[in-house]
Amino acid sequence: MVHFNPALSRRNLLAGAAVGGLGLAAQPLWAQTMVDLGLPGKPSRRPMTKAFPQKGEMILQRMRPPLLETPMAVFDRHILTPNDQFYVRWHWANIPESVDAASFRLKLHGHVERTVELTLNDLLHGFERIEYVAVNQCSGNSRGLFAPSVAGAEWGHGAMGNARWTGVRLRDVLDRAGVKAGAVDVRFGGLDEAVVGEAPKFLKSLAVDHARDGEVMIAYAMNGEALPLLNGFPLRLVVPGWYSTYWVKMLSDIEVLSARDDNFWMAKAYQVPKTPFGDVPPGTVDFPKEAISRMVPRSLITNLVEGQKVMAGAPLMISGIAMGGDCGVARVEISTDGGATWQIAALGEDLGPYSLRRFTHKITMPAGTGRIACRCTNTKGISQPLAMNWNPGGYMRAGVETVTVVAGEKA
Amino acid sequence: MMGKVIAGLAGLGLVLIAPAWAAAPGHKGASAKPAPRLMLRSVSVSLPQDFASEYPAGNGVDAVNANCRACHSTSMVLVQPPLSAEEWHKEVRKMIDVYKAPIPEDQVEPITRYLVGLSKK
Numbered sequence: 352m353v354h355f356n357p358a359l360s361r362r363n364l365l366a367g368a369a370v371g372g373l374g375l376a377a378q379p380l381w382a383q384t385m386v387d388l389g390l391p392g393k394p395s396r397r398p399m400t401k402a403f404p405q406k407g408e409m410i411l412q413r414m415r416p417p418l419l420e421t422p423m424a425v426f427d428r429h430i431l432t433p434n435d436q437f438y439v440r441w442h443w444a445n446i447p448e449s450v451d452a453a454s455f456r457l458k459l460h461g462h463v464e465r466t467v468e469l470t471l472n473d474l475l476h477g478f479e480r481i482e483y484v485a486v487n488q489c490s491g492n493s494r495g496l497f498a499p500s501v502a503g504a505e506w507g508h509g510a511m512g513n514a515r516w517t518g519v520r521l522r523d524v525l526d527r528a529g530v531k532a533g534a535v536d537v538r539f540g541g542l543d544e545a546v547v548g549e550a551p552k553f554l555k556s557l558a559v560d561h562a563r564d565g566e567v568m569i570a571y572a573m574n575g576e577a578l579p580l581l582n583g584f585p586l587r588l589v590v591p592g593w594y595s596t597y598w599v600k601m602l603s604d605i606e607v608l609s610a611r612d613d614n615f616w617m618a619k620a621y622q623v624p625k626t627p628f629g630d631v632p633p634g635t636v637d638f639p640k641e642a643i644s645r646m647v648p649r650s651l652i653t654n655l656v657e658g659q660k661v662m663a664g665a666p667l668m669i670s671g672i673a674m675g676g677d678c679g680v681a682r683v684e685i686s687t688d689g690g691a692t693w694q695i696a697a698l699g700e701d702l703g704p705y706s707l708r709r710f711t712h713k714i715t716m717p718a719g720t721g722r723i724a725c726r727c728t729n730t731k732g733i734s735q736p737l738a739m740n741w742n743p744g745g746y747m748r749a750g751v752e753t754v755t756v757v758a759g760e761k762a
Numbered sequence: 763m764m765g766k767v768i769a770g771l772a773g774l775g776l777v778l779i780a781p782a783w784a785a786a787p788g789h790k791g792a793s794a795k796p797a798p799r800l801m802l803r804s805v806s807v808s809l810p811q812d813f814a815s816e817y818p819a820g821n822g823v824d825a826v827n828a829n830c831r832a833c834h835s836t837s838m839v840l841v842q843p844p845l846s847a848e849e850w851h852k853e854v855r856k857m858i859d860v861y862k863a864p865i866p867e868d869q870v871e872p873i874t875r876y877l878v879g880l881s882k883k
Contacts, residue, residue: 393843404807414812414835444833449806475800500843502853546833549862571802580807615860 388507427653464529494745518570592677675729822876
């Protein structure tokens with residue numbers, strides 16, 4: 352059904368065969384445009400790349416398996432992240448480079464009345480279509496900003512994207528197979544495979560009630576187009592309000608389980624402290640854990656970069672993006688005095704509770720170095736903490752972020 | 763495995779054939795839409811690779827070049843924060859024990875040595 356790059360065969364890899372490097376890696380370093388992500392205490396510069404199919408200019412975190420970050424300027428320009436600049440994150444390098452639309456099948460099996468195999472046409476025309484806007488954010492977005500540092504994908508803030516997703520309800524598809532009484536979890540797998548066959552396949556699960564809540568979607572389009580292959584063509588699970596680790600790409604297998612899923616990616620990986628914002632004091636290693644789940648509120652200023660020079664005493668427009676996490680944005684506030692006082696920002700168009708939302712606010716900075724902070728409160732009344740949250744996995748960064756500006760006679 | 767995917771379609775086949783369904787700004791949550799005629803086309807792309815790219819010189823570089831390029835780019839390692847010998851050892855063990863990297867046991871020490879050297883730079 353799918354074709355893997357022959358260069359990825361295990362034999363080639365393990366023989367250390369020098370397969371001709373393509374794209375950026377083959378370029379000398381001086382030929383690359385570099386970007387500094389401002390990551391403290393670790394390598395902070397990354398090349399920009401246009402080497403990936405169906406993708407425009409992205410920040411190259413890792414070529415293989417691909418980790419591509421969305422530049423912050425994209426969020427300043429667009430509230431719906433363009434598909435060709437939507438971030439990319441894969442766990443395993445064995446990613447099909449071809450998917451045949453006619454022979455592709457989505458299989459449902461396990462604790463169900465009947466095993467079902469659905470074609471793309473079945474999904475496009477055999478179920479009611481739904482559509483909503485939702486943020487897809489990596490569990491480890493902004494990990495590179497963690498202080499103290501933690502190992503992992505060292506992202507800046509751009510391991511997220513906001514898109515209008517179109518597809519069908521997972522519930523309706525599950526009903527086609529008939530979920531049996533006693534079902535506990537529903538497990539999702541894609542076409543990607545580990546390079547080493549014995550390694551744990553990337554599989555994620557949702558509790559059966561969550562899977563059947565009528566919101567979780569099997570999406571076949573984002574922003575009105577088919578998904579780019581690197582974002583999961585042809586099908587991707589959309590779990591609004593939950594971190595991206597559950598949004599399984601190239602979704603091809605749905606298994607209903609009669610017991611809690613204890614596979615590595617649910618039981619061992621992606622564990623966070625069982626505390627608000629997954630926060631523990633830096634250095635803590637021993638704490639009650641749980642699988643990461645709902646997102647929390649965040650906000651980021653997008654029109655100013657760290658250290659930007661601005662005009663003192665003149666009106667300065669601040670623009671940024673906010674998310675409520677697992678619900679809508681109630682308000683965004685701005686502080687220029689270290690959090691002593693807060694001013695309410697204006698909110699842009701409401702594209703639904705799971706969408707990013709624009710905020711804007713006009714301030715005036717006195718001469719000198721100043722720090723501008725933004726804080727989102729969601730519709731459940733949860734506000735971003737002033738003290739940055741931390742955990743050893745580098746997950747769920749969501750404390751109040753600040754941008755330093757230098758106000759002088761010239762901008 | 764199926765037959766060869768429609769050749770020459772690389773870069774095409776992305777278009778959802780349909781009257782673009784209307785964007786509905788302001789609507790909340792999931793909403794049902796009437797179904798226009800849609801179809802998905804096959805996709806075939808080529809992903810860039812970097813198997814030829816090597817780790818910078820250092821004590822133990824042969825071990826990392828031989829064992830730590832099959833599953834991931836060198837950049838995965840090279841952008842990490844400085845880690846202690848114990849932390850690097852744990853990372854190497856994770857690659858072997860959890861992610862099943864076929865790394866001979868006698869390579870663990872030189873790999874770890876290289877990584878610790880990297881953190882001291």
